[in-house]
Amino acid sequence: MEKTYYNPQDLKKFGNISEFSPGLAEKFFSYYGEVFAEGELTAREKSLIALAVAHTVQCPYCIDAYTVDSLEKGSTEGQMMEAIHVAAAIRGGASLVHGVQMMNKVKEIVM
Amino acid sequence: MQQSLKKSNHQLADTLIQLEVLNQATQQGSQFPAFTQKLRGLNLFPLKPTHLDIFQVNVGKMCNQVCKHCHVDAGPDRKEIMTRATMQQCLTAIAASSVRTVDITGGAPEMNPDFRWFVEEISKLGREIIVRCNLTIIVANKKYHDLPAFYKTHNVHVISSLPYFSAMRTDAQRGQGVFEDSIKALKMLNAVGYGQEGSDLILDLVYNPSGAFLPARQAGLELEFKKKLKAGFGVDFNNLFAITNLPISRFLDYLIQSNNYETYMEKLVMAFNPAAAANVMCRNTLSVGWDGYLYDCDFNQMLELKVSPSAPQHISAFNEAALNNRNIVLNQHCYGCTAGAGSSCGGTTA
Ligand code: SF4
Ligand code: SF4
Numbered sequence: 001m002e003k004t005y006y007n008p009q010d011l012k013k014f015g016n017i018s019e020f021s022p023g024l025a026e027k028f029f030s031y032y033g034e035v036f037a038e039g040e041l042t043a044r045e046k047s048l049i050a051l052a053v054a055h056t057v058q059c060p061y062c063i064d065a066y067t068v069d070s071l072e073k074g075s076t077e078g079q080m081m082e083a084i085h086v087a088a089a090i091r092g093g094a095s096l097v098h099g100v101q102m103m104n105k106v107k108e109i110v111m
Numbered sequence: 112m113q114q115s116l117k118k119s120n121h122q123l124a125d126t127l128i129q130l131e132v133l134n135q136a137t138q139q140g141s142q143f144p145a146f147t148q149k150l151r152g153l154n155l156f157p158l159k160p161t162h163l164d165i166f167q168v169n170v171g172k173m174c175n176q177v178c179k180h181c182h183v184d185a186g187p188d189r190k191e192i193m194t195r196a197t198m199q200q201c202l203t204a205i206a207a208s209s210v211r212t213v214d215i216t217g218g219a220p221e222m223n224p225d226f227r228w229f230v231e232e233i234s235k236l237g238r239e240i241i242v243r244c245n246l247t248i249i250v251a252n253k254k255y256h257d258l259p260a261f262y263k264t265h266n267v268h269v270i271s272s273l274p275y276f277s278a279m280r281t282d283a284q285r286g287q288g289v290f291e292d293s294i295k296a297l298k299m300l301n302a303v304g305y306g307q308e309g310s311d312l313i314l315d316l317v318y319n320p321s322g323a324f325l326p327a328r329q330a331g332l333e334l335e336f337k338k339k340l341k342a343g344f345g346v347d348f349n350n351l352f353a354i355t356n357l358p359i360s361r362f363l364d365y366l367i368q369s370n371n372y373e374t375y376m377e378k379l380v381m382a383f384n385p386a387a388a389a390n391v392m393c394r395n396t397l398s399v400g401w402d403g404y405l406y407d408c409d410f411n412q413m414l415e416l417k418v419s420p421s422a423p424q425h426i427s428a429f430n431e432a433a434l435n436n437r438n439i440v441l442n443q444h445c446y447g448c449t450a451g452a453g454s455s456c457g458g459t460t461a
Binding site: 042044068071072073074076077 | 275277279280320322324325326327328331332335
């Protein structure tokens, strides 16, 4: 067994997922490519969104990939950190907003 | 102040060692495909010049800065500069050639005591003059404060490096305080008319990544730079050139020190773009070293790879026809010119 679950070298092997299911992999990668193409959002904006989401799903591969990609799309360190704060705020907010549910329940059962 | 690789007796000051690194096997034991093979696949090998358009003269390695990525290994401790006699040989060659543009670079070319004389003489020959000015030299010493006016007199096309529109990234690459001084110098250039709407005095900027990654799209960066430099500092310029860092000299040292060398080379190789390969700048450029030797480009010059011996190798024996017929000398660093949108002294090529 590997000493760690995550090996940076594995990122380059992403394409190999087609080995066990070529059809689905092909559909996924062609979809993926189209999602990140320049559209109503710029490729740079999409890369920043991906970076923020990568931090939410806490995927080390995606964090590496979209850190480099964001730099190569011309984002600044400040913009990248702000994107991550957006992810963190939504994450934190998503926990906190459930406080309302907790309060509802408290009020339901407490005199 | 940081020292040049040469001054600090760094092993990479030896260009043979740089070439060895560029051609060695990866840690996994595999080899990057040879650049020449890639060109062979495109019927571009041997690579030939198209025509001689740009005559690039490196007037010396002396510089007031010691940028971390410098492919020249320039700095205040480098004393190699072009003599007036060699400049005269360049002028004789230019006069007899079809060269449209003379591109003066360094180091900081302005530190060569014969720099102004050289510009004046080229001006008399009626060719476009580019000076690659590092900006900070203009404010480094009183004797350089009038450079913007001097450039204006000779209608010099100024091309200057500014790796980013923020002090953090610029200073990390070029040294403490460089961003602030560069902005001061840009304002002085703007004040005499450079980069202004309706003016024919051209001021272009060069962006290069501050690390082991490829440049963003040139057009997008240009817009961003224009917006940020105007809003933040009231600075105007004409075009932005996005340039890829080639894995040689001090940038190679950085790549190795930071453990990024293989990943970066792999990135360049993976991003090989056939369209960029057909347009590499060595096809219309000749590069002259401080001592008069001839090279296919400034990068080959810094790797001491002289033009093919089938052509004259020194400016004193300049022969345009023979040079136009030479085979361009290539090596693994050339992948830097063909990655993604391509890269040259004039920005992207594909
Ligand atoms: S990159 Fe330019 S300004 Fe910086 S040290 Fe080299 S020659 Fe000088
Ligand atoms: S490094 Fe020089 S010789 Fe090689 S492709 Fe680029 S311009 Fe041509």
